[in-house]
Amino acid sequence: MSEGTAARGDAPQESLQQRLLRQLRGNPLLPLLLAGAAVVAIVVALMLWARSPDYRVLYSNLNEADGGRIISELDSRGVPYQLSQGGQALLVPGDQVHTLRLQLAEQGLPQGGNVGFELMDSQAFGISQFAEQINFQRSLEGELSRSIESLGPVSRARVHLALAKESVFVREREPATASVILTLHGGRTLGEGQVMAIAHMVSSSVPELATEDVTVVDHNGRLLSQPGGPGRDLDGTQLDYVQEVERSYQRRIENILIPVLGRANVRAQVTAEVDFTRREETAERYGPNQDPERAAVRSLQHSADYQGSDDLARGIPGALTNTPPGVAPSPINNPPEEGADEEQVDEEQEPQGEAANARLSQDRVINYEVDRNVAHIQHERGRVERLSVAVVVNYRDGLDEAGEPTAQPLSDEELDQIQRLTRQAMGFSPARGDALEVVNSPFTLAEDSAAELAWWQDPELQGLIFGIARYVLVLLAALLLYWLVLRPLIKRYTEAPAPIAVPAGASGKLLASVGDEDDAGDEPAEGEARGEGDEGGREGREQKRRRKAGAYEQNLNDLRELAQEDPRLVAMILSSWVNDDE
Secondary structure: HHHHHHHHOOOOOHHHHHHHHHHHHHOOOOHHHHHHHHHHHHHHHHHHHHHHOOOEEEEOOOHHHHHHHHHHHHHHOOOOOEEEEEEEEEEEEEHHHHHHHHHHHHOOOOOOOOOOOOHHHEEEHHOOHHHHHHHEEEEEEEHHHHHHHHHOOOOEEEEEEEEEOOOOOOOEOOOEEEEEEEEOOOOOOOOOOHHHHHHHHHHHHOEEEEEEEEEEEOOOOOOOOOOOOOOOOOOOOOOHHHHHHHHHHHHHHHHHHHHHHHHHHEEEEEEEEEEEEEEEEEEEEEEEEEEOOOOEEEEEEEEEEEEOOOOOOOOOOOOHHHHOOOOOOOOOOOOOOOOOHHHHHHHHHHHHHHHOOEEEEEEEEEEEOOOOEEEEEEEOOOOEEEEEEEEEEEEEEOOOOOOOEEEEEOOOOHHHHHHHHHHHOOOOOOOOOOEEEEEEEOOOOOOOOOOOOOHHHHHHHHHHHHHHHHHHHHHHHHHHHHHHHHHHHHHHHHHOHHHHHHHHHHHHHHHHHHHHHHHHHHHHHHHHHOOOHHHHHHHHHHHHHHHHHHHHHHHHHHHHHHHOHHHHHHHHHHHHHHHHHO
């Protein structure tokens, strides 16, 4: 015992880590609690991951001021958010995107750096007319910028206005002009129709601003609008209108031929020539001379002059004008008045005897209304001038002489019938110069039928499946952790130790070591009882004592190693001994 004590005193003091490890080994429930806590933490983390919301973009390309205001508002509301794309995009849960946009818009967020008509609300009292005009111009520019930024491809917009300068003199008046600078989203472009739409929107919002006076430039410095260029007086919807006209005629032709031939057996193509010129005509036509009895009298002038043989004083006395004129070299033949006989007229016109100096003259002028036709014709834009239609019909399925399926051409009667149907569907007009061609030819490629998406390709179903898969994955992870971690630990630390399960070798070692210790303690007493004179017996007993002491030390070392390797086994053996003693 003294040697064992000395050995333990000479051993180095155990460290804190070894002491904690020894305490953990001595408490069999602590590993079970730690493993259970770890499993619960993993399951909770997986549940939070499964229930995590789908974040979507609330606003993108925000400046620092607007981003700070929006984040402060989200913090006050307790709404979770994330930042992505280097802090340029603000993400919130997908089910709250539209609600938050409406609520933030009510508070005027984001402002976007553009000040609208709210600038007019904070004007100081007694502001000058010049400052008031500048504030109105800034407000108008800000409102136009906001309207342009609401378009899909546009990220930011700046509008510069030069308002019209009013003057009482017409020559000194200056029209309004405008410039628009656009910053587009990555990979987005603006078509000609969209550029013209922006120009029309700006010109319609500013007084005395023409569309051709609006300049649109993108962030790369490219001029998007070209005022005064060829064809710039027309909007960009002409091509869309022509395509819509062609599709309309194509649908008419296919709708009437598909029930007869089948959807995969007919192809139609229409080319329309549309006149976009705007013309006005005014025509004034005069009819020929009409019958006087049926014509309407416009004006009538009648004058009569009579001169007899009486010497009546006429004119100024003494003047030469009072001398009666002689016979006219070319008498005037006037038509007789209505109701007068020819003999009386002859007597008045021909001088006879004393009445030779008498004269009678009449003037009668009648103006009739002139027949005139005035027509003002205004030709509408977008009138179809000519149609060109091409129709290709596939061969029909049939059987050859051997009874095998083959493609057969259509007969002439069938082609004539198809051509008549197509003429009626397109509204064929020879005066307009329409052209129609129907060709019967076998199709080399089958129609690419626009099949509907399969049920498993439905986006809504895929979203539902992915949502369920998250929870299924969490459940599988929880089951694996239970079967692989918790269940073995619970089974190991909760099962009652059976005494018969103690290994025989280990119990024998313990019993032998204890028995040897007892024998070693009783051996000196036995030696004294036997007699001390016998040297041979004393030497034998001494050797036997040494062997037993060596065996005791060996057994003691084995027990120490066994206790260090498997303390649970030693605890079970000691527990079985205690139970046996009880």
